[in-house]
Amino acid sequence: MMRLAISLVAVLQVLPVAAENPVSWYNDFASVADTLKSNEALFLLDTLTEREGVSWHLTDKTVSPLKPPMGRQLRLVKLRVGKYAWGSVEVPYFDLPYRLSLADQKRWQFTVARDRLNYLGMQFVGETRATSSIDVRLINRTAEVRALLLENHPELLNRFELTYNGYYPDDFLRFVSEAQ
Amino acid sequence: MRQVFQALIPVLLLTCAAPIAVAADATFFSDERLSGFRLSPDGNQLAFVVDVEGGEEVRSIDLQTGAEAVLFATPLVGSENVTISAISWIDGTHILANVYALTEGVARLSDTRNRHHKLILNTADRSVRFIQTSGRVISTLPLEPDKLLMSVMASTSYVYKIDVTKLTVWGQKLKKTAKVDGGQFSRANRIAEIDGFAFNWLADGNGSIRAVMHWSQDEGVQLSTRDDMSSIWEVQASWREKNNRKKRSRQALIAADLEATEYRLLSLVPNSSDFLVLSKGEGGRQALLQLSLAKGTTETIYEHPQAEILGVNFHRTSGQLLSAHYFDSGYIGQHYFQEGPSQVAQLAAAEYPRHRTLVVGMDNEQQRYAVLVYANNDPGKLIVYDLPNRLALHTQSLAPALDGLKLAPSTSGKVDVEGTPVEYFLTRHESADPMPLIVYPHGGPFGVVDDRQYDPAVQYLAAHDFAVLQINYRGSGGYGSEFLEAGKGEYGDMMLADIEAAVSAAITGGGIDAERMCLLGDSYGGYAAIMLALRNPERFRCAATFAGVYDLGLFLGRLEDASRKAVVELFIGNTDEATLRENYDRLKALSPLYQLESLAIPVMITHGNDDRQVDIEHALRMETRLKQLEKPFTVQYYPDIGHGFDSPETYFHHMRAVTNFITEHTAN
Numbered sequence: 001m002m003r004l005a006i007s008l009v010a011v012l013q014v015l016p017v018a019a020e021n022p023v024s025w026y027n028d029f030a031s032v033a034d035t036l037k038s039n040e041a042l043f044l045l046d047t048l049t050e051r052e053g054v055s056w057h058l059t060d061k062t063v064s065p066l067k068p069p070m071g072r073q074l075r076l077v078k079l080r081v082g083k084y085a086w087g088s089v090e091v092p093y094f095d096l097p098y099r100l101s102l103a104d105q106k107r108w109q110f111t112v113a114r115d116r117l118n119y120l121g122m123q124f125v126g127e128t129r130a131t132s133s134i135d136v137r138l139i140n141r142t143a144e145v146r147a148l149l150l151e152n153h154p155e156l157l158n159r160f161e162l163t164y165n166g167y168y169p170d171d172f173l174r175f176v177s178e179a180q
Numbered sequence: 181m182r183q184v185f186q187a188l189i190p191v192l193l194l195t196c197a198a199p200i201a202v203a204a205d206a207t208f209f210s211d212e213r214l215s216g217f218r219l220s221p222d223g224n225q226l227a228f229v230v231d232v233e234g235g236e237e238v239r240s241i242d243l244q245t246g247a248e249a250v251l252f253a254t255p256l257v258g259s260e261n262v263t264i265s266a267i268s269w270i271d272g273t274h275i276l277a278n279v280y281a282l283t284e285g286v287a288r289l290s291d292t293r294n295r296h297h298k299l300i301l302n303t304a305d306r307s308v309r310f311i312q313t314s315g316r317v318i319s320t321l322p323l324e325p326d327k328l329l330m331s332v333m334a335s336t337s338y339v340y341k342i343d344v345t346k347l348t349v350w351g352q353k354l355k356k357t358a359k360v361d362g363g364q365f366s367r368a369n370r371i372a373e374i375d376g377f378a379f380n381w382l383a384d385g386n387g388s389i390r391a392v393m394h395w396s397q398d399e400g401v402q403l404s405t406r407d408d409m410s411s412i413w414e415v416q417a418s419w420r421e422k423n424n425r426k427k428r429s430r431q432a433l434i435a436a437d438l439e440a441t442e443y444r445l446l447s448l449v450p451n452s453s454d455f456l457v458l459s460k461g462e463g464g465r466q467a468l469l470q471l472s473l474a475k476g477t478t479e480t481i482y483e484h485p486q487a488e489i490l491g492v493n494f495h496r497t498s499g500q501l502l503s504a505h506y507f508d509s510g511y512i513g514q515h516y517f518q519e520g521p522s523q524v525a526q527l528a529a530a531e532y533p534r535h536r537t538l539v540v541g542m543d544n545e546q547q548r549y550a551v552l553v554y555a556n557n558d559p560g561k562l563i564v565y566d567l568p569n570r571l572a573l574h575t576q577s578l579a580p581a582l583d584g585l586k587l588a589p590s591t592s593g594k595v596d597v598e599g600t601p602v603e604y605f606l607t608r609h610e611s612a613d614p615m616p617l618i619v620y621p622h623g624g625p626f627g628v629v630d631d632r633q634y635d636p637a638v639q640y641l642a643a644h645d646f647a648v649l650q651i652n653y654r655g656s657g658g659y660g661s662e663f664l665e666a667g668k669g670e671y672g673d674m675m676l677a678d679i680e681a682a683v684s685a686a687i688t689g690g691g692i693d694a695e696r697m698c699l700l701g702d703s704y705g706g707y708a709a710i711m712l713a714l715r716n717p718e719r720f721r722c723a724a725t726f727a728g729v730y731d732l733g734l735f736l737g738r739l740e741d742a743s744r745k746a747v748v749e750l751f752i753g754n755t756d757e758a759t760l761r762e763n764y765d766r767l768k769a770l771s772p773l774y775q776l777e778s779l780a781i782p783v784m785i786t787h788g789n790d791d792r793q794v795d796i797e798h799a800l801r802m803e804t805r806l807k808q809l810e811k812p813f814t815v816q817y818y819p820d821i822g823h824g825f826d827s828p829e830t831y832f833h834h835m836r837a838v839t840n841f842i843t844e845h846t847a848n
Contacts, residue, residue: 106741121737140737143800168744169764170733172801175774179808 223543669753
């Protein structure tokens with residue numbers, strides 16, 4: 001009836017954050033900036049994808065849908081300088097497409113500014129879902145991304161200032177940068 | 181050889197002593213609990229819910245023989261995330277168990293669903309039947325064995341009388357010709373219906389449905405009554421929120437209309453057309469009232485001088501009002517309306533003079549009573565009393581794993597903060613010397629409350645010779661709507677002032693070493709801990725947090741656009757005139773992350789990687805800034821941990837680390 005006393009030694013492995021979802025770096029972070037045109041800037045697309053076949057669609061139809069692989073991925077996307085918004089995300093269900101509109105949510109809007117490494121947040125599509133709903137979230141991970149870039153691609157941060165450019169204000173990166 | 185043996189003795193002592201100490205410490209975090217006690221109508225059986233390894237069980241004890249039986253175990257309906265929310269006796273043989281099972285749709289072919297199972301447990305033959313049709317059991321018809329009333333809510337709502345012996349046995353394959361639930365959800369078994377979504381049906385003592393609260397998009401919430409089963413419904417009162425109703429979901433409209441209703445309907449008054457309701461009393465607190473729709477009057481039945489009435493209990497067969505309960509100085513208090521429960525409470529109080537007593541059940545004849553006795557240093561017991569013989573028939577520990585532990589008592593105090601009374605609890609073992617203090621504000625912050633029931637973290641810290649201070653600052657639950665309202669807009673201001681005042685009052689009370697104080701908090705408590713460290717640079721020696729909120733602007737990032745305004749208002753008050761940027765700047769000014777230059781004490785930051793309420797980014801930002809400022813800190817990230825600890829082992833691991841950290845920084 002009674003549960004025995006809890007095991008004497010609780011062994012817990014305390015892992016650094018990124019270790020849980022190892023980051024894959026989609027393109028050559030060292031050189032992609034070299035191919036920027038004069039009216040372009042870099043957008044750092046951060047995705048954590050737990051289902052197959054996900055694609056993200058900007059409201060700007062001239063940009064092809066972005067189809068991240070499973071897992072965490074950081075990808076540099078060259079975009080024309082200007083304002084953007086994620087219009088929808090497609091998460092297929094069985095063989096049917098499933099599209100969630102994001103167009104009416106201001107937090108999916110962002111700006112791509114010249115000479116900046118523009119960032120919006122981690123775009124998450126969860127594994128769990130129901131027939132009529134999916135788990136899609138935008139999670140601001142500026143501190144984590146900054147640390148990852150400092151460790152793996154410091155040259156990129158030397159060249160471009162990492163900037164949070166979402167609709168809602170977030171001063172963290174600027175604050176840290178000014179304090180240095 | 182002897183020398184070798186002598187040299188081994190201290191080693192053996194060390195290796196033996198350490199695990200024993202750890203085992204005792206870990207026991208504080210055992211989650212084995214007994215709850216949901218229900219005495220059978222004949223008073224011969226006691227049913228309850230037990231947490232066990234891998235799930236929960238419903239068990240019964242035969243009070244004559246002492247024989248215990250497992251009636252249901254949650255693995256029957258799912259392997260994990262299964263909880264038994266409530267049990268109740270239908271008659272002398274059957275128990276209704278409400279079971280929730282969350283099935284996560286991780287594979288392509290499954291959905292994420294929270295299934296609600298209504299199970300009928302037979303204590304005689306141990307069979308388990310179930311109700312497949314969606315709906316709510318509204319009455320167990322004590323005068324008709326095997327029967328219950330169940331409502332089905334839709335644009336037209338119905339009540340059916342169901343015979344539980346005709347339901348399908350769980351796990352038994354239904355024959356092709358068999359009907360779901362024995363075909364009982366049919367017109368023949370329908371005993372009431374009304375247009376609209378009905379959410380509160382009231383039956384009289386004969387099982388006749390006489391009143392209903394229902395909702396429709398056009399009319400809002402309405403209260404309808406009828407004299408007997410054959411008469412038609414008459415609308416007696418209606419409530420409808422007046423704001424713009426266009427472009428709002430049905431759920432939002434129902435919630436808004438419910439907010440506008442004045443009464444929470446409890447029961448029909450026997451032999452009368454009046455209702456017992458919970459509503460605002462003369463003192464402005466939620467009170468128990470008798471509502472007469474015919475006269476258009478309300479009469480106060482019971483109003484507590486300080487506390488809001490949270491709920492009431494009725495006798496199963498007579499419908500007599502037995503007791504009302506309320507939150508009182510960290511405990512649930514009870515007011516008795518009948519002699520029987522009052523006498524049995526006195527009987528228990530005489531036997532356990534330092535405990536609180538709660539009468540939680542009785543048999544139909546009001547001879548046998550189930551009584552909870554508990555104290556701030558005792559998780560408690562359930563005692564079945566035979567009242568005529570003044571005899572305790574059965575005593576059951578609520579947390580058997582904790583029985584051998586010496587737990588610390590707590591005292592309560594109140595401090596006036598600019599006209600607002602703030603209650604606090606101080607837990608500590610007796611000591612001749614002043615003790616170091618851990619200030620431990622709760623999370624939430626809105627509507628959450630610390631009580632004086634067993635808290636593993638508090639008792640674990642007390643066992644390590646700390647005094648622990650918990651504070652129900654303004655905005656906490658349990659103290660009424662006015663106190664809750666007082667917290668709005670005070671997230672980073674008066675809530676913190678309340679905690680500071682409670683610390684001063686606790687020190688004034690004596691027995692505290694004011695030179696050795698640390699802060700500890702989870703979620704909002706973590707926010708408060710860092711903010712208090714910043715506001716009082718000389719007062720505290722260290723701060724430890726779990727799942728803390730450190731950047732209020734970032735915290736809003738997880739919210740849908742529509743929710744943001746309400747949350748910002750909750751945090752910083754009226755924001756109507758302010759721009760997005762101005763609001764952000766106000767939140768930033770209240771965020772500890774942007775003030776860490778003045779942090780003067782070491783901090784320990786702990787966060788779960790899987791926290792969906794307060795994202796781990798909060799901790800990562802703290803880590804970034806603390807490193808940049810070269811402040812003393814430690815940080816620990818737990819994989820697969822969300823906004824709380826769901827395993828006793830992990831909780832213990834965390835609290836042991838916290839205790840070591842605080843011990844180091846409060847050393848003389």
